[in-house]
Each structure stands twice: as C-alpha cells, then as structure tokens.
Amino acid sequence: MTGATETEATPGWAGHELSLPAWTYDNAEFFELERERIFMRSWQVVCHLNDIPKPGDYFVFEFLDEPLMVVRGDDGAARGFYNVCRHRAARLLDGEGGGATGSCPGRIRCPYHAWTYDLRGRLSNVPREAAYPGLDKQAHGLVPLETETWFGFVFVRCEPGGPSVADMMAPFEDEIRPYRFEEMQATGRVTLRPRRVNWKNLIDNYMDGLHISVAHRGLKGIVGRSYALESREHVQQMSGEIEIAAGAGWSEKAYAALLPDQPYLPASHKRHWRYYLLWPNIAFDVYPDQIDFMQMIPLSPTETLIREIPYALPDSTREMRLTRYLNWRINRVVNAEDHGLIERVQSGMRSRSFKQGPFSEDEICLTAFARKMRQTLPVCRLPDPPPPGGIRASLRTAG
Numbered sequence: 001m002t003g004a005t006e007t008e009a010t011p012g013w014a015g016h017e018l019s020l021p022a023w024t025y026d027n028a029e030f031f032e033l034e035r036e037r038i039f040m041r042s043w044q045v046v047c048h049l050n051d052i053p054k055p056g057d058y059f060v061f062e063f064l065d066e067p068l069m070v071v072r073g074d075d076g077a078a079r080g081f082y083n084v085c086r087h088r089a090a091r092l093l094d095g096e097g098g099g100a101t102g103s104c105p106g107r108i109r110c111p112y113h114a115w116t117y118d119l120r121g122r123l124s125n126v127p128r129e130a131a132y133p134g135l136d137k138q139a140h141g142l143v144p145l146e147t148e149t150w151f152g153f154v155f156v157r158c159e160p161g162g163p164s165v166a167d168m169m170a171p172f173e174d175e176i177r178p179y180r181f182e183e184m185q186a187t188g189r190v191t192l193r194p195r196r197v198n199w200k201n202l203i204d205n206y207m208d209g210l211h212i213s214v215a216h217r218g219l220k221g222i223v224g225r226s227y228a229l230e231s232r233e234h235v236q237q238m239s240g241e242i243e244i245a246a247g248a249g250w251s252e253k254a255y256a257a258l259l260p261d262q263p264y265l266p267a268s269h270k271r272h273w274r275y276y277l278l279w280p281n282i283a284f285d286v287y288p289d290q291i292d293f294m295q296m297i298p299l300s301p302t303e304t305l306i307r308e309i310p311y312a313l314p315d316s317t318r319e320m321r322l323t324r325y326l327n328w329r330i331n332r333v334v335n336a337e338d339h340g341l342i343e344r345v346q347s348g349m350r351s352r353s354f355k356q357g358p359f360s361e362d363e364i365c366l367t368a369f370a371r372k373m374r375q376t377l378p379v380c381r382l383p384d385p386p387p388p389g390g391i392r393a394s395l396r397t398a399g
C-alpha cells in the first residue's frame with residue numbers, strides 16, 4: 001500500500017523490532033484482508049486419515065464461512081471439496097450425532113433435490129435430467145479444494161498455490177517422523193473453545209517464551225528449565241525437556257514419574273514436549289504420550305475459536321491412561337492461565353495509550369511471525385490504521 005511506513009526502519013526504540021500495531025487486532029477491514037490474503041491461501045488441517053477410514057467416510061469443517069469437507073474416495077484417497085451443491089448451493093453433508101464426521105457409502109446425495117455425486121466429486125445423477133437441456137454434468141462436479149496428506153493429517157487449501165505442507169514442515173520432518181503420527185487415532189472428539197480475542201493474540205501467546213516462567217508455574221516446573229525456541233520460515237517451534245523443578249505440582253511430578261517408556265521413540269524424544277506453529281494458525285502439541293492439533297479459527301476481528309483434537313497411538317494400559325489424564329490436567333491449567341492473559345492483552349490493545357511494544361532479541365518466534373505478517377500484508381507496517389475504506393479498496397485490486 002502506498003504511504004506505508006516501515007516500522008522496522010523507524011522502530012522508536014533503536015535496535016528493537018516492534019510488535020504488530022494494536023489496530024490490526026480489532027480492525028474489521030484488516031480482518032477481511034487477512035481472510036482473503038492469508039487464510040484463503042493457507043493450509044488448514046481438517047482431520048486425520050484414521051478419522052475417515054472407509055470409502056464414503058467424511059469430515060465436515062466450517063472455516064471462515066466456507067463449508068468444507070474431506071471425503072474418503074472409493075480409491076482410498078482423501079479429497080477436499082466445498083460442501084456445497086452445484087444446483088442451488090445447499091450444504092450437502094452434516095456431521096452425524098452433532099459431530100463432524102459421518103459416512104455416505106457409495107455416493108453423496110443432496111438433501112434438497114437429490115443431485116448425486118460420486119465419492120470423487122463427479123456429478124453422477126440429476127433427477128429429471130432431460131429438463132436441463134445441454135447440462136454439462138462434467139462441469140458440475142463438486143468444487144475441489146487443494147488437498148494434501150502429511151503424516152496422516154489431511155490439509156486443504158481454498159486457493160491453490162504456494163508451498164506444500166511437507167515443504168513448510170521440512171525442517172522438522174526428521175524430528176517428527178519417529179512419533180508415528182500416521183498410525184494415531186483420535187482419543188476424543190473435536191472441542192471448540194471460543195475466545196473473545198483476535199486470532200493473532202492466541203498465536204502470539206502460543207509462541208511467547210518469556211511468559212512461561214512468569215505465568216505458568218506448573219508448566220515451568222516440568223519443562224521450564226530447558227524451554228527453547230526455534231524459528232524457521234513457515235514454522236515456529238517451542239520445546240522443553242521434562243525435568244521436575246520448582247513450581248511443579250503433584251500433576252507434573254506424577255506425570256514425570258509415570259510417563260511410560262515408549263521404545264519406538266529415540267532418546268531425544270522420550271521426555272520432550274514440543275510445540276510447532278505452522279503458518280499461520282495451526283499448532284501441533286507433541287508429547288511422548290499423545291499429540292493434538294489446535295487450530296485458531298478466526299470468527300471476527302475479536303473472536304476466535306480454538307478447534308482441538310487429541311490423537312495418540314492405541315495404548316490402553318493403566319499407566320498410559322493415567323499419564324494422558326495427567327497431561328490433560330497440566331494443560332488444562334496452562335490453558336486457563338493463558339485465557340486470562342490473552343483477554344488482558346486484547347483489552348489493553350483497545351487503549352489509546354498502546355500502539356506497539358518492543359520485542360526482546362530472545363523472542364525469535366514472535367519476531368518472525370510479525371515479520372511474516374508485514375511481508376504478507378504490508379499495510380500492517382502502519383502504526384495507525386489507514387483511513388476507513390482504504391484496505392477494502394486495496395482488496396479490490398489484484399494481489
């Protein structure tokens with residue numbers, strides 16, 4: 001955008017990089033820009049292949065007003081589509097029993113006028129077809145989404161193009177491989193936790209290393225000693241080794257004592273907690289006993305849904321069940337602590353007194369994320385919002 005000032009060049013504190021300006025955390029036009037230029041162009045995880053094991057099994061996923069779905073084909077492939085009928089746009093599939101999964105063996109039949117698609121998305125049957133002279137059935141298949149399966153997880157992208165998930169995660173591929181993500185099964189249903197904050201506020205908090213020792217007594221007591229950050233182009237990583245220290249409560253101590261040895265994990269993995277943030281909004285929490293993904297789904301400039309599903313290798317031993325329960329207990333406290341913190345930040349950002357703050361040199365992940373935002377959406381280099389209508393007008397131009 002013309003007139004944009006490089007805040008990196010005029011930081012206000014010599015030598016410091018600055019956080020993104022507060023206006024980008026509650027501005028409706030900027031939110032539209034993020035929707036189009038970031039989220040429609042980024043990979044979103046939908047489910048795991050093991051959530052849809054048989055042909056006709058599907059997983060529905062609503063993302064920024066786009067009804068999406070992943071369907072397991074008769075050839076075994078998982079394919080993403082818009083969950084929208086080509087006739088009158090009716091939503092085609094719903095999760096069964098209030099969930100996100102279901103099964104439509106053999107075909108997808110629209111509940112409105114019974115247009116029918118095969119499991120690869122091709123329009124196979126149109127009732128009273130003769131009354132649509134010249135209808136090209138081939139041109140009216142389900143609209144596909146770019147789809148990629150990475151270590152068992154199925155990702156979709158609304159606008160194709162750009163690096164693959166595998167490319168983006170490549171720096172950590174060797175580290176992730178031993179966990180055997182592909183063999184994992186969901187251990188619970190999708191949880192959706194609403195938060196009254198901008199999505200970036202959740203992401204910032206996820207990557208924030210400085211607050212662990214201040215705000216998370218329990219977490220500090222289990223992985224705080226060695227907590228470390230690593231920053232790559234598309235992925236930010238936080239990690240720590242399990243080592244009981246001051247601050248640990250009984251959950252942390254019991255978890256550290258009980259955690260069963262996983263013979264398939266190398267020594268570098270047996271007692272480590274690792275967190276990966278895949279640009280822009282997908283977090284993988286990776287523990288020796290289980291993993292989960294947390295996806296920050298923006299709903300409005302100041303509302304975000306945390307969509308989370310835990311996965312693990314099948315193991316019903318008593319020790320493992322207890323370990324997983326303790327992990328949940330520890331992280332439930334961490335989540336509650338963070339919930340309070342992000343709301344404080346969101347409300348502080350509304351104050352006229354705050355525009356931007358400095359990043360410490362140690363905050364490599366936060367700094368990298370803010371840089372990537374500035375690179376992707378140059379308008380967020382402006383310390384103050386552009387005049388109303390300016391961002392909307394720029395959205396109408398190509399780019």
Ligand code: FES
Nearest residue numbers: 085087088110113
């Ligand atoms: S809207 Fe789907 S068949 Fe008419």
Ligand SMILES: [Fe+2]
Nearest residue numbers: 205211216338
């Ligand atoms: Fe936190």
